[in-house]
Amino acid sequence: MSAREFNFDGLVGPSHNYAGLSFGNVASFSNVKSASNPRLAALQGLAKMRALAARGFAQAVMPPQSRPNLRMLRSIGFGGSDAEVLARAWREAPVVLACAYSASPMWTANAATVSPSADTVDGRAHFTAANLNNKLHRADEHAQSTRTLKALFADEKHFAVHQALPSTPAFGDEGAANHTRLCAEHGAPGVEFFTYGRVEFDPSAPSPKKYPARQTLEASQAIARLHGLDSARTVYASQNPDVIDQGVFHNDVIAVGNGNVLFYHEQAFADEAGVLGRLRNAMEAVRADLVPVRVDTREVSVADAVTSYLFNSQLLSKADGGMALVIPQECQENQAVARYLERLVADGGPIDELIHFDLRQSMRNGGGPACLRLRVALTDAEAAAMHQGVVMTETLYATLVAWVEKHYRDHLEPHDLADPQFAIECAVALEELTRILGLPGLYDL
């Protein structure tokens, strides 16, 4: 059956800020407490959505989550009126207040793992919201992610939306950032490729020493079961723990796949040859040949990959049969990466075009083009059955730009989070957004 891959990009929320909350994510740590520009962040994200939609790629928008997360603050003992909760949290636990204000749901690659209907036993598209339990500021996202996915993909004839896995270290799950689908074409059965950083019940398995491994094998296996995947077409691979310790906190910082192409760094996996062998075998079952595009360390070091986010790119199939790599402009500012990319598109391989965007506001928190989008391959019938108000069009783009310009601040510093007026501003903005997107009751306020 023919299908198209929709990219659901996260709309950056009005409280986008830099709080250094993600230990192991180099950019987040280095920009702690610097001033952010939520308006610019949202406009940069929207510009990417619009440009890709205008090129004919299927593009949709995923709404932000409601911030501040007063429910979380109240659950840990901050009481009284909303203003009192915020004032006391600011006084006693400013980092926790920043967690309650994080706009991190903008990185929708972490919202869920998605298995298209061509891969699942019941022929429905399956979604499991990621519990993101490794970080306080992200650990509550799954509740709204589930709610949002249920609102967008409500038709149970076509879609199954699962609750997040139990929120315990054994089931650490970061969603599609550690999940890749390889296939001959989006509508055909594919191979689902899960990467993990740690195995809870095998202490002898490789794991990083310095930074946390956010995804476990047990979580990936649970998702494959929930989605009803065929074990012959499901591959698990350990990330290389040494690269996690160099800032590769998600596999999508060092590898990206699309169609039958896997673009990856030679140090991405603990056992490169074994992984490629298993992928090749699994792909035989779907009559597709794996095309690995391997980047050697002598061409691009892991450090250059982490600062430029070369692999946190989107790899998109074009109508002409080629593939475009959607990269952040940091790739062109890094000499080794820029030189590599020139050769890549000239060498006659599957990737023949570069599309670059200024996503600096997101990049400063460690989120590149790939972090900002959730891939959902949908047949025509499924695409017609999902909520239509989020599909990116020129009209929606213009409406959202006007909405951002009306509601978003262009300068946000840590102390602004203590201002009760700011919480009201955020609530008013999202209330209007539910009307723009035609999603009344989206938020459980």
Ligand SMILES: NCCC[C@H](NC(=O)CCC(=O)O)C(=O)O
């Ligand atoms: N897929 C990209 C995710 C980036 C995200 N950054 C953050 O949450 C940084 C937030 C801050 O530090 O304020 C993370 O590490 O999970």
